[in-house]
Amino acid sequence: MAQGIAETRLSVTIWLRRIGLVVGLLGLGALYGWALRGVEFDLFSVFKYGGKFFELLGRMYPPDFSPLPNLVRPLLQTLQMATLGTFIGALMALPLVVFGSQLVVRSAVIYWPVRTVLNVMRTIPDLLYAVLFVAAMGFGPAAGVGALSFFACGIIAKLTSESADNINPKPIEAVEAVGAGKLQVIRYAVLPQLIPAYIDHVIYVFELNVRVSAVMGYVGAGGIGMQLTTAMEWRNYPQVLTIALLIFALVLVIDLLANRIRDAFVQGIAWPRPLRFLGLGALVALITWAFISLEIDVDRLIRGVDYFRNLVWAIITEPATEYLGLAIQRMVQSVQIALVGTTISFLISVPLGFLASRRHVGMPVVFAVGMKQIPNVIRAFPELILAIFFIATFGPGPLAGVLAIAIHSVGTLGKFNAEIVEKIRKEPVEALQSSGASRLQIFRYAVLPQVLPEFLALFIYRFEISVRAASVLGIVGAGGIGSLINEAQSYRAWDIVGICLVVIIPTVMVIDFLSARIRKKLIEG
Template identity: 40%
Template sequence: MKASTPPIRPSRMKIYLIALFLIVLLVGSAYETDATFTKLIEGTPQITGFIAEMFPPDWGFFGTMWKPMAETIQMSILGTLIGALFAYPMALLAARNVTSAPWLSRPARFIMNLIRTIPDLLYAALFAVLVGFGPTAGTLALIFFTFGILSKLSYESTEAIDPGPMEAMNAVGANKLKLIRYGVLPQVAPTYLAHLLYTFEVSIRASAILGLVGAGGIGLLLRNVLDLFRYDQACSIVLYTLVIVVLIDTVSTRLRRQLLTGGSRTLSASRTRLYKFIGAAVVLGLLVWSLFGLELTGIQPTTWILTKSMMSGLFQPDWSYVYNPEGEDLIRTLLETLAISYLGNFVSAVVCIPFAFWAAANMSRSRLFSGSGKFILSLIRTIPEIIMALIFIKAVGPGAFAGVMALGLHSVGMLGKLYGEAIENMDMGPTEALAACGANRWKTIAFAVIPQVIPEFISYALYRFEINVRSATLLGIIGAGGIGTPLVFAINARGWHRVGIILIGIIVTVSVIDYISGALRKRIV
């Protein structure tokens, strides 16, 4: 039996070169975004003043919010369920262990990646133009958003299943439908449902800000109060959204854990059937509530005219905008977007580490202590980047630096959660061994915890960078720099030729970043 080959560690020279390259990117991003500590410190009084305007919240405003919040939840339910109906078949079509024909699996993966590269807020803005303002635009945007996330997660889960049952069924001549029904679905069904719950959580957060471009829900109310400078009411909306998101997160997390681990007790067949029936009834009830609760509009008289004009512009992009030596162009704004994403991601990847240790249950003896850390991270990631960008615009003025700080702070909540889960899932053996030898707290963390979690930390940071590139493309809506500013101007002016070339730039940039990040993550983890 051959001994397993230990992993080859990179040479010191390679590590130094990578570190130097990252530092050069960091300095270049800081220069491109005009990010300085001096500017942030000088703007601190403005941040304090803005936050003071938000408190105390307008408690009487909560009675106005229940209907827009219900609309947000209904949009998320419809968008998630309808998106899942398209995502699961596409995932099976894209999985190479299910679809052996490259002429089917490759186009399926291309379509999945193409739809996933376009940010949800951009879908909402486009649909708001086509079908009018309201929940119809938001629901359509969430269908595409759900499809992009869920198809990728499900496709990766499908390719990771045990090939044994499929090989056995192939050996006895089972056709493709039976192969999927009896060889694939029994293995992936719990994971598919867990991904569906996770996507619903994400959709709730996403739908809360779609209204900023007129796509209905609580975001539309948020835009209205921001336009009126009623920051106390905006604070009420954020707090209300936080409560709803935390409740949904808690329920969803427990259900996902039950689906993936099976729980501590083995259920009888009759109890399993009962739970399945109750689950199906709840989903059906939520679907009916959403369908009849939303005021969905049909195709508008101008929709086909606008669609024709949009398609004409998208397929005949304004190539002259790619490079303009005398003014704004696509290359400059995309570079600024990448700089915002990289610098914001670097800030969050460092700042969130102490929060992750705070939130990790196995790093403290008090559940209250770790629970408070989880609550703080939930609070941070519930506040939309747009609100954070508004706060930092007050401090440092419009531009890319405000976008950097907004992305950096929001990503602390997202990365802190992922880092905390990585710490909780690590092997506690080395930690217990060092503690038994008398090592203090800091040595235990340095020599038993960090070496285990650092690969996952890097992988999550790369994954978050992919997401931040998409997010940074739209912070320009409120003047926080990047490609979003010219994109929104072009959409509002119905300049579809300009929209077309900007979309091509976004799709190519995000696709390249996704490919590089995915390749690096595969090598790290």
């Protein structure tokens, strides 16, 4: 009897689970149907006009190197902006890290406000900072440095305080056990663990900043992006290619250097003393050089602070509420662009991840190494440049944004997917081999269960980043709330820019929060 009841209960749960699955699949279908409509995505036009993309590339070839002498200075300026922005951002991040984690001050009165500031800073996308700083300080590299500093500060502070939360408590206990004071504990147990992480994050953000710095000129914040915009507007395609190649080369060189330095830090390779001083000297020289040649004057800084005070004041006292509906509508489109773009990227990156990893596929090593370079090359092209190219192909609108995100995200998703596949534990694979399972069965039961949750978690994380990107791609005409910001900016309607901020910040925060919850669930089960 009891057996019978147990069985009925079991079959009921099975049915409930099946119904849940069907409902979930229908919901997912509806979500994507809605998103695809929202971004005006149709495969027909992708294929119909896709050829034009290559036509465009054809018109760019051969690149026109004659303006090269005039491009050296903007290129250097791009690098200077990135350097200075990262440096200032890294300094600004320090107090936020110290007071934003519970290492030093355990009082919630300090901890929570700092964390909130940090979270708000992190929600604002790179180019939106640029728009705001250009509005505040006028055109030129000074605005770029300001924007990059804040952008860098948000990420560095966030990543480092996460590292601080995950610090190994055992050394702390050991140092406390010998009777050390609080500051001694920080000096001997916390900092030795935290400083490598901090430096690692600073280097990572520097890489990001070089990419952002290269396109900031589009909104007038200095750097080589200005030249790119001009060339694009004049339809001087050979020159566009030259500038794109220059940016590509700069990013590649910086990535390469950064990787070398990071590896040295991570592996704790002790540099010989003279080399260390040389490196430090070069760094100081670079920052000083950047500082002097960018000619940042204090008056404009003060004016900038004034502007921000007015902006915040305007948002609070006289918000442009009549634009709230429109802003929300465009923000929804931005989220749709991010969703569709990231999904397409995911569909490309999963097979790429398997092909680019040397294990479990049995591909020749040369092939895998070749596949691995695809994401590296893609990553060197900023989203914005891709978006500009796609707008030239498909016309302005959300489709260009979708494609820009879809292609650019392959850079990170493909790279990390390959790393996930390479990290697979081989023990379960052997267990299945030893029981006589076939290759497909091994894939289904030993490989897929290990990689799929990680793939999905990575996808969702990338979606977070794509939402930020999608909310500024409109500045160049690729749909979403960025288009509203662009219009408002050209009419100097700062109250509308304000209302856009009011919409973007909470949306990104909610998406970040949900994403973190889902990822945690996926990974920990």
